[in-house]
Amino acid sequence: MVAAGAGVDGTAGERRQLINVAYRLLGSLAESEDAVQEAYARWYALPRSRREEIVSPGAWLTKVTGRVCLDVLGSARARRERYVGAWLPEPLPDRAEWGRGHGSDPADQMVLDESVSMAFLVVLESMTPAERVAFVLHDVFRYPFAEIADVLGRTPAACKQLAASARRRARLARDPGAAAGQAGTVRHVKEAWQAKDIAALVDLLDPAAVMTADGGGTAGAALRPIEGGARIAQYMVAIADRAAGLELLERTVNGTPGLVARRAGTVMTVASFEVTDGRVTRIWAVRNPEKLRPWGQAEQTRVRR
Incomplete structure (x- = not known):
């Protein structure tokens, strides 16, 4: 205002x-x-x-x-x-x-x-x-x-x-075509995550990939970055095992392809990705509810359409 x-x-x-x-x-x-x-x-x-x-x-x-x-x-x-x-x-x-x-x-x-x-x-x-x-x-x-x-x-x-x-x-390489290539990789991550397919996730993640989560002390999240594609894949599947009814949605996050995890209509996580040569090198997962308020409104707008 x-x-x-x-x-x-x-x-x-x-x-x-x-x-x-x-x-x-x-x-x-x-x-x-x-x-x-x-x-x-x-x-x-x-x-x-x-x-x-x-x-x-x-x-x-x-x-x-x-x-x-x-x-x-x-x-x-x-x-x-x-x-x-x-x-x-x-x-x-x-x-x-x-x-x-x-x-x-x-x-x-x-x-x-x-x-x-x-x-x-x-x-x-x-x-x-x-x-x-x-x-x-x-x-x-x-x-x-x-x-x-x-x-x-x-x-x-x-x-x-x-x-x-x-x-x-x-020293950022700003490649205007990166988002188009990233969308396919993110979609494959979503499919492998939903299938709880660790092998497929490992193939999609760079061996040196890093996942950082922000829960802000109010939502469950790893307190330190998780390093290594294999460890990240295992962590992602463990989350899927614990979170019954979690729905994964492809969404644009900060202008690039990302994923939203929603349960019972509530946005629980918004994930951003960095993709290099077709493999995920970084994942940033925001889970702090205070930072997800605009996403609740965005999803409600989609439902009303």
């Missing part, structure tokens, strides 16, 4: 861009919404005469949103240390699956591209807050370093160095 009166001065139209920036910086829809709301609150706290002096309200709101996100990232590390098990970014449903008529919800504002893939977001988590802000604003949103310097309180040259350092961390 945009602050009251946001449409009067044209700033309401900036909300989608701000949500997209904030989610890539924070990896959390709820925190992104809070950051954007804070930026709007600061905008309307300005005297009207001051607002009228600002040539580009969108640039001002982006700068403030970036600063708020920087503060959140700075405190996030301490919170993550107290988090039960691994912390993963919140997975996003496809806008078509989310449905129409929810334009005020941050999930409906997201542009799904390679910069919100789970693989990309996990890499962003390895960066320092300043690196992440410089890299996302410059490499993803093409903001000039002069404007980024205003967000970070550093010189443009220092911001350029931060982005370069972040780029070295990332």
